[in-house]
């Protein structure tokens with residue numbers, strides 16, 4: 193049973209890939225979440241953007257973790273950036289379960305060169321304590337592996353403390 197849980201949402205696979213790479217490097221449990229809303233295609237893109245901006249969320253589809261969330265030494269939440277915010281399914285998870293998360297780290301994936309570090313503070317509004325680590329990744333960018341691997345090393349150092 194792992195001490196680290198990596199929960200992620202991914203609309204087009206980029207966050208899934210990043211989360212799985214990070215979870216594999218850490219030997220972490222990886223759990224994908226979704227809220228069952230159809231975010232596919234152009235209509236789905238608009239739904240995604242609108243819900244992110246309005247901060248509305250839908251109930252999550254059932255998912256399972258091996259332990260209660262507060263028992264993990266670290267819960268890593270991985271989300272694409274949607275309209276400068278976290279993706280709606282991750283906000284839905286935070287709204288419903290955030291107070292059970294006492295030690296969290298964030299992984300953002302994004303398309304642009306902006307880092308969106310303000311999203312970390314937005315996500316902290318829902319958690320029992322502010323994040324201990326975070327990274328903002330741009331899939332396909334030359335710096336992607338550097339920042340991903342740096343984050344993995346930071347998590348390992350954090351867990352050694």
Ligand SMILES: Cc1cc2nc3c(=O)[nH]c(=O)nc-3n(C[C@H](O)[C@H](O)[C@H](O)COP(=O)(O)O)c2cc1C
Pocket residue numbers: 201202203204205206207208237238240241242272273274275276277301302303304305306331
């Ligand atoms: C509705 C919507 C809004 C987005 N807004 C932003 C944004 O504000 N800034 C940005 O850099 N990327 C934005 N993106 C791009 C995604 O964050 C980026 O492509 C991400 O890596 C996709 O992850 P995924 O494949 O796991 O869904 C947006 C994507 C969607 C669907």
